[in-house]
Amino acid sequence: MAPSPAIDDYLKTIYHHTEWQDAPITPSQLAAELGLAPSSVTEMVRKLAAMDLVSHRPYGPIALTDAGGERAAAITRRHRLIETWLVREFGYAWDEVHNEAEILEHAISDRLLEGIDARLGRPRFDPHGDAIPDAAGRVERVPYVRLREADPGHRGRVVRVSDRDPSLLRLLDDGGITVGADVVVRDAQTLELAGRAVALPAHADEAVFLSR
Template sequence: MPSPAVDDYLKTIYHHTEWQDERITPSQLAAVLGLAPSSVTEMVQKLAAQGLVTHRPYGPIALSPEGEQRAAAIVRRHRLVETWLVREFDYTWDEVHDEAEVLEHVLSDRLLERIDERLGHPRFDPHGDAIPDAAGHVHREPFVLLADAGVGHEGRVLRVSDRDAELLRELDRLGLTVGRTVRVDGDGMLLDGVEVVLPTGAADAVWLTA
């Protein structure tokens, strides 16, 4: 049966390996969700019993095929809602996450598909995260985290993490948004040939084309 708590766990596990390969550990999952490790351990055991995740004690957690499909479905809901709010209601990219957290659990499948149709079946949300299609499939270009990009690397901004709303506002003021082409230049970057000093945390929150 649908459960917002289960969906939030699956979504968090799904997010963790979208932009890097290391599987999430129970302690990392507890930190992201803001829950006690004992509570997370209990829920992970329940998810494993339901066939939604695979997990050994003290080891990392992975989604099963069924869990992956369910996680992709809730991620699709969240990201379509974010895109809808930005395009249709003039929300900014730092305002949509909390709204989508609520709406993703209450929209009917019919309304969600109407939203998808109205938006022209977008492939990416306002932060550059891929929107899974109805079958759960996604397409991503080869990418590199800004912190790992060497001096002189030139690429297009593929994705900006939505975890820090203030950082999103600062990057927006700088014009460092999804789709912009930049060149890494020491501790900063060149944006349209102009040197830009990056705010704290940006190097670990921005992904470029590889």
């Protein structure tokens, strides 16, 4: 199928929606995620369904077909490998890579992508802790609990931080709350890191995921 950044952005957004929770995405949620008018999303979803990339009934949720899932995993792989490459090889901070990867994921060749993957040592996770699909679309998941659902006293490792809000990423980084950090939950707004209390910014309890 011919490359199409617009199609890939739709499929990637649908794919991401169910990575960390099970509820399928609705047309209104998809429109909000993409920042588009609902009427525009409705028309594109019809086209994607006609291409057998999604399944959708009027007023119902949207799900990827097998073909749509394969394509979504492929573009997600590109995006996350590029983010990892920019952080490791070019010194980008984790809050700076998303927009760059959005551009580059549509521009680089398969050969260059394979070279990046090999040079990085076939990483399984990107800088935010999101799984990088392998060349066959397979991903490795880890058991997790979202911070807002963790009990006080829970000990765990930060396995993922949502990259939705770059300013939140910067604030968490300033406090040492990064992927791989070992923490103890004091409450939904406070973590203990290396014996010190770290007060978290607003909405961090929704963005931080800990090992179960």
